[in-house]
Amino acid sequence: MLRLLTNKFLLIASLSIFSLTFSFAQEGHEGHHEAKAEAAHDEEHFDIGQMIMHHISDSHEWEFAHGAVIPLPVILYTKEYGLEVFSSNRFKEGNGVYNGYINLHEHIHRLSPDGKIDEAVHVLDFSITKNVASLLLSAIILIVLMSTVAKSFQTNRGKAPKGVQSFIEPIIFFIRDEVVKPNIGPKYAKYLPYLLTLFFFILINNLLGLLPGGANVTGNIAITMTLAVITFIITHINANKHYWLHLVKPEGVPVLMLPLMWVVEIAGVFMKPMSLMIRLFANMTAGHIIILSLLGLIFIFQSWAVGGVITIFTLFMNAIELLVAFLQAFIFTLLSSMYIGSAIEEHHEADHGH
């Protein structure tokens, strides 16, 4: 089991490193191309960096293509002016300004009567942005899908699985038997609903993000941060005496070394959710950046040959992203269960593997 896990780890690690270095290399190249492109096609004003940023960041409307835009509700709250709800179309009509609010690069500020940004007013933006809309869509898909599966479990009671049930069931088995059970131990059942939801949530959002026009939900730091914090809270609510004791006084450490160990241990405690947050965010964002950069090259070179080669390459990258979508959902769930497992473990063994 341990060897299998190590192998999995190595595979995952190498893939992550591969995808990360790839993305950096690509970005490096990108810089050159961008410079050249700007020199060559100055008149076209195609800024690939801006294009990529536009695609991977959140926005107040859902743009599938130029012209195919779904307006989304903007919900704002300010202490001074109260709650405001209006369509994102209002901004478009007013060239980014509506009712005393200005949408500046998808950040909404309050304008003072003289037309300047009023820094004193703090605008809380609870808008249904592209990411929130995608989040809601993924939640609806998950609820419908899982209710169907649950229903087919009821009707197929004691029989072989059928239809979509046979697709979901092995994944549930895999998460339960290969990820949660070995890492959490006998008390796994309590955490299983959260971890299953976590896995399918990340998976469906990763996959939705790969669709053309899809939002980069799991590549958004707010989403990964929320997930990591939830795992962190669950871990520390359920942590046993052993876990806390280990933080304060690790076994076999000389007294003089203790202060140093406290620093290391406490850093470790916060490093775990940090790594969860950054891993998913970086992997998904990097994947999107790679694909967008490749597609951007087509617009920079505007040549059939380059276009053909890049199409094949993008196809390949998309296949890899499909793998990464499953992999990252798996890793997030695996590491979450490991963190929970290490906090509730009864007989503490040296566990510094991560």
Added chain:
Amino acid sequence: MELLTPSIGLIFWMLLVFGILVFFLAKFAWKPILSALKEREDSIDSALRMAEETRAEMAKLKADNDRIIAEARLERDKIIREAKNASDNMLAEAREKAVTEGNKIIADAREAIQQEKTAMVAQMKKDVAAFSIEIAEKVLRKELTDKKAQESLVSNLISEAKLN
């Protein structure tokens, strides 16, 4: 840096949506799914266990059968052997008895013959004596018809009968 600053609105919606999702799925999806999976696993487990038990029972039954057959075979052999012994014994006994009986009959016959013979001999002796006396009487009667012969005889007898 734009990418690395989480927006409060998104965190709010994420917490709300994810919270609802965890609650809803835990209640309406994972609970029935996991219990159905568990039930199925249990039923498969119990079926396998039952098959194992049945197989063990079959093996035991077969062993029992074999044992019973072996025992019956032994019993049969024993009974045959005993019967054979008994018949042998009976034959031997009968033969022996026949021999002794025969011997006894022969001995009896011999004895009877002996007795007959003795009786016959005695009878013959008696008869011979009677004949002899008759003959002697007749001879004497014939001899003693004249006076002279009588006298000679008497004198002979007297001379023989010596007075001691």
